[in-house]
Amino acid sequence: MSDTGLVLKDVYRVFPGDITAVSDVNLEIENGEYIVFLGPSGCGKTTTLRLIGGHDDPSSGTITIDGELLNGVSPAQRPVTTVFQHYALFPHKSVLQNVEFGLKMQGMDKTAREQQATAAIELVGLSAMMHRKPRELSGGQQQRVALARVLVTRPKAILLDEPLGDLDRLLQMKMRVELRGLQRELGITFIHVTHNQEEALSMADRIVVMGDAIIQQVGTPTELARHPRNEFVAKFMGDNNVLHGTIESASGGNVVINTPHGKVEVPGSGTAGEKGSMAIRASAVNISTDAVPAVNGVRVRLDFVEYLGDSIKLHLDFNGEPFLAKVDEERFGEVQAYEGKEVTATWSVEDGHLLEQ
Amino acid sequence: MTYIWYLIALVLLVIPFSAMVFLPINKSKPVLLGFFLIFIVFMYGPMMTMGVLSFQGPFGSMTLPAKDLGSLHWFTELRAESSLMVGVRDGITKSLWVSLVVAAITAVLSLSLGMAFRRQFRGGGILFYAILLSLMTPGLLLSLGLSFLLYYIGFNKGEGMLGYVPIIGVQAVWALPFGFLVMMSVFNRYDARAEEAARDLGASSFTTFREVTLPLIWTGVFGAGLFGFTLALNEFERTFLISGAINTLPLKLYIITSSSVLRPYVYSLGVVTIIISFLLIALFLIVSAITGRKKALAIEEDGSGVDDLPSMTAAAASGD
Ligand SMILES: Nc1ncnc2c1ncn2[C@@H]1O[C@H](COP(=O)(O)OP(=O)(O)OP(=O)(O)O)[C@@H](O)[C@H]1O
Ligand SMILES: [Mg+2]
Numbered sequence: 003m004s005d006t007g008l009v010l011k012d013v014y015r016v017f018p019g020d021i022t023a024v025s026d027v028n029l030e031i032e033n034g035e036y037i038v039f040l041g042p043s044g045c046g047k048t049t050t051l052r053l054i055g056g057h058d059d060p061s062s063g064t065i066t067i068d069g070e071l072l073n074g075v076s077p078a079q080r081p082v083t084t085v086f087q088h089y090a091l092f093p094h095k096s097v098l099q100n101v102e103f104g105l106k107m108q109g110m111d112k113t114a115r116e117q118q119a120t121a122a123i124e125l126v127g128l129s130a131m132m133h134r135k136p137r138e139l140s141g142g143q144q145q146r147v148a149l150a151r152v153l154v155t156r157p158k159a160i161l162l163d164e165p166l167g168d169l170d171r172l173l174q175m176k177m178r179v180e181l182r183g184l185q186r187e188l189g190i191t192f193i194h195v196t197h198n199q200e201e202a203l204s205m206a207d208r209i210v211v212m213g214d215a216i217i218q219q220v221g222t223p224t225e226l227a228r229h230p231r232n233e234f235v236a237k238f239m240g241d242n243n244v245l246h247g248t249i250e251s252a253s254g255g256n257v258v259i260n261t262p263h264g265k266v267e268v269p270g271s272g273t274a275g276e277k278g279s280m281a282i283r284a285s286a287v288n289i290s291t292d293a294v295p296a297v298n299g300v301r302v303r304l305d306f307v308e309y310l311g312d313s314i315k316l317h318l319d320f321n322g323e324p325f326l327a328k329v330d331e332e333r334f335g336e337v338q339a340y341e342g343k344e345v346t347a348t349w350s351v352e353d354g355h356l357l358e359q
Numbered sequence: 360m361t362y363i364w365y366l367i368a369l370v371l372l373v374i375p376f377s378a379m380v381f382l383p384i385n386k387s388k389p390v391l392l393g394f395f396l397i398f399i400v401f402m403y404g405p406m407m408t409m410g411v412l413s414f415q416g417p418f419g420s421m422t423l424p425a426k427d428l429g430s431l432h433w434f435t436e437l438r439a440e441s442s443l444m445v446g447v448r449d450g451i452t453k454s455l456w457v458s459l460v461v462a463a464i465t466a467v468l469s470l471s472l473g474m475a476f477r478r479q480f481r482g483g484g485i486l487f488y489a490i491l492l493s494l495m496t497p498g499l500l501l502s503l504g505l506s507f508l509l510y511y512i513g514f515n516k517g518e519g520m521l522g523y524v525p526i527i528g529v530q531a532v533w534a535l536p537f538g539f540l541v542m543m544s545v546f547n548r549y550d551a552r553a554e555e556a557a558r559d560l561g562a563s564s565f566t567t568f569r570e571v572t573l574p575l576i577w578t579g580v581f582g583a584g585l586f587g588f589t590l591a592l593n594e595f596e597r598t599f600l601i602s603g604a605i606n607t608l609p610l611k612l613y614i615i616t617s618s619s620v621l622r623p624y625v626y627s628l629g630v631v632t633i634i635i636s637f638l639l640i641a642l643f644l645i646v647s648a649i650t651g652r653k654k655a656l657a658i659e660e661d662g663s664g665v666d667d668l669p670s671m672t673a674a675a676a677s678g679d
Contacts, residue, residue: 057555078561086559090552094574103570107561155560 005069007032008054008082008159008191013063015049023049025215027063031193033158036185039195040202041212042238047195048087050212051161054193055084067158078107081158085165089148091136097123097147098132104155122154123147125184142173149184159191166201178205199239203227211235230281232358241284241315243325244357249278256351258297263321265297270356279357286353287327289316289337289345299348300325304340318347371397406633413626421621437624437631443615447628450611451635457527457607458591464531465538465587470580472535473542477551494536498596505529506600522605529597534590538583545579581647588643592636608632 008031015024024046031037039047052058054065056077065072072080083104092100101122105115123132126146136144145165152160165181166174182205185192196202202209203223211218211226211234218238219231230236233244247261249272258267259278268280294301302318302325314334318325327347329337371394378390408423413434416427438444472490476483509525553575557567573580595609602610612632616625 055559057559077555077559078563084556084559086552086556088552090550090556092553092557092571103557103562104560107557107566151556151560 007035007068008193009064009066010050010054011064011066013050013053013065014061015046015053015058016061022215024053024060027217029210029217029220031159031191033068033191034189036182036192036205036207037194037210038202038206038208039193039210039212040197040199040238041218042197045212046215047197047212048163051084051163051193051195054159055082055161056080057084082161083152083155083157084161084163085145085148085152087163088168089136089144091144091147091151093136096133096135097128097139100136100147101150101154104151108155119150119154122150125153126150141168141170142177145169145177149181153184153188153190157190159193162192162194164195164197166196166198174201181205211238213238228283229355230357233279233281236281236357241326241328242281243284243287244279244281246277246279249274249276257356263300264294266354267297267351268354268356269352272356277359279359280354281357282349282354283328284315284326285313285328286349287325287347288349289318289327289329289340289347291340292346292348294346295348298351298354299346301344302347304337304343304345307334307338307341309334318345320347409626409629412623413630415623419623421623433622433624433627434631436622437627440624443628446606446611446615447608447632450606450608451632453605454592454608455639457523457530458588460523460527461530461534461591462584462588464527465534466580466584468531468535469538469542469583470576472539473546473576473579476543477546477549490536490539493532498533499599502529502597502600509601522603525601526598526605526607529601530591530594531587533594533597534587537586537590541579541583541586542576545576545582549576578647585640585643589636589640592639 008029010027010029013024013027014022016022027050039050041047049058053060054072056072056075056079060073067081077084092103095103098116098119102115102119105118110118120129120132123129126149128143128146128150131139131143136147139147145168149165162181166177169177178201181192181194194205203226206223208220208222209226210220213234219226219235221229226235226239230239230242236242236244245259245261245263245266247259247266250258250260250265251274252258252270252272255269255271256267257270257272257278258265259280266280272278289302289304300320302320304316305319306317308315308317309331311331313331314329314337316327316329316337318327325347375391375394378387381387382390411425411428412419412421412423414428414430415425415433416430417432419426419430419433476487505525514521514525553571554567557571558564562570593609594607595613598607598610599613606614612628615628
């Protein structure tokens with residue numbers, strides 16, 4: 003076990019009524035990493051964050067930061083601070099008073115803390131609004147105040163619960179870049195919770211995918227996008243097609259799976275006769291009017307062409323099951339002509355990959 | 360024929376309700392406003408009779424119709440009743456102090472109860488209903504029982520300051536459920552995340568309470584106190600049998616109206632006491648408004664203010 007960074011070991015949180023919100027969480031976070039917890043609603047993201055922040059206690063397991071045990075340490079004493087969902091600013095205090103609060107609690111004298119708070123407010127670009135109340139600020143501005151309020155206390159790690167959830171899409175995009183830039187500049191560990199996979203992919207050093215109270219997979223954005231470990235991750239990361247079947251043969255580093263819709267060959271190893279599932283990304287699927295090949299090709303009907311601006315998403319019907327493909331924007335005229343018709347979807351062996359059962 | 364009146368009452372209830380339910384807001388508003396006015400008339404009507412009868416001339420009577428209206432005769436008469444006036448003035452002073460103490464007790468206890476009920480605790484449900492149940496106990500019986508108990512334990516009623524203890528006690532018990540309900544509704548709408556944030560930033564429980572909780576619920580606490588104050592000021596039943604020699608204003612008024620030959624100056628007395636009560640409530644509200652305003656001002660002087668508004672709208676317009 004590493005003795006720097008934040009380490010969660012065998013962490014469980016079971017609520018009364020036998021509700022397991024967090025189960026068997028093992029995670030090592032390096033100092034200065036930007037970590038994103040990603041998962042559907044109710045999967046335990048907020049609970050995990052609360053356990054790290056000290057707002058809730060694990061039923062079992064340990065949490066340490068730089069080798070120091072955090073279990074039982076009050077939120078006030080922990081070197082981590084939280085940017086709460088919906089920000090939780092003090093509505094009766096001005097921006098300056100909000101930001102200097104943490105320093106005031108540390109017992110810093112008035113001039114020093116005002117100076118530091120002012121600097122933090124400047125950092126997030128709100129100098130002009132220092133004396134406003136939170137209700138006189140837009141959502142994005144409130145968000146920055148919340149950020150300045152925790153930054154000023156110089157924590158080892160900042161926990162952010164859906165920090166962009168309350169913002170409109172344009173502002174979200176802007177804040178993604180800003181948050182990321184700020185984190186790089188400060189070199190502080192950020193742990194960011196979201197259920198938006200695009201947000202996770204664009205911001206994280208590493209993504210922790212949670213589902214059904216457990217960690218489903220931990221990896222860099224590219225690892226998760228290219229190699230989802232299991233069906234849950236493949237489906238949650240979006241735009242993945244999952245095929246199930248029985249392994250027919252394994253040779254030369256590839257396995258052939260016999261699915262109800264035809265044979266597919268994917269890199270990996272397995273035992274003939276066992277169940278096998280594979281995932282193929284929509285963007286790796288090509289469509290044409292060619293004949294169906296013996297492997298890695300299916301006959302589908304093109305139901306609907308979705309134009310996305312920089313690419314085209316094709317909603318295909320695969321014997322009643324949905325199947326997705328994504329092609330270049332330039333092919334719009336061509337693929338539109340296929341709408342309602344039967345086409346062949348193909349992909350190359352190395353783009354597919356085997357999922358854990 | 361009495362059924363006609365039931366019918367009228369029913370219609371009076373049904374009309375505003377159906378206006379509220381079936382009409383769009385802009386149409387139901389005048390209807391509801393009209394009914395609200397009727398309600399006000401019923402509420403203040405009896406008081407107005409008293410007011411009217413107090414302004415009669417020297418030959419005025421105790422009952423309507425009023426005679427020679429527009430005279431302050433009975434107010435002068437009232438002032439001439441010096442022993443009565445001394446008693447009333449004494450009653451007002453005593454009621455005032457008692458009510459203030461009850462207000463403070465109600466505010467503090469309601470606040471602590473409200474804080475306690477923010478968390479689930481064993482027996483919380485039972486306690487909740489027990490508190491509300493005290494609203495339903497007949498006040499007079501409570502007073503009777505308490506007076507026997509006080510006698511039994513040898514608590515000599517009415518001796519010195521100690522005599523105030525049972526009075527303040529019963530009145531605070533009476534006001535508490537109201538204050539408690541105020542605080543329950545305050546905490547119902549209260550967002551505890553700001554507190555969590557404060558603790559996260561290193562505030563102790565007490566600091567969190569002082570810096571975050573109290574400023575946010577202060578108006579509620581004040582409301583609970585105001586309930587205590589007004590309820591205590593008017594309290595009669597519960598105070599009646601345990602007050603000993605201490606006559607609060609309602610008791611004094613009762614003694615006056617039940618023991619002397621009634622002449623219209625009692626109406627003048629009624630008018631005067633009502634005016635005094637209104638002034639007290641107004642004072643309370645003004646004080647609260649001023650403290651609220653002071654806080655706002657303190658922050659404005661800090662540098663922010665109305666002139667900041669244009670830059671805010673500009674920022675909003677820039678999509679930020
Ligand atoms: N105090 C609590 N008591 C009982 N169950 C709880 C409590 N807090 C959370 N849970 C349950 O634990 C599970 C995880 O909740 P959590 O808030 O961590 O989800 P989340 O991943 O943050 O979801 P969202 O994306 O909707 O915010 C949920 O099933 C929730 O109902
Ligand atoms: Mg959550």
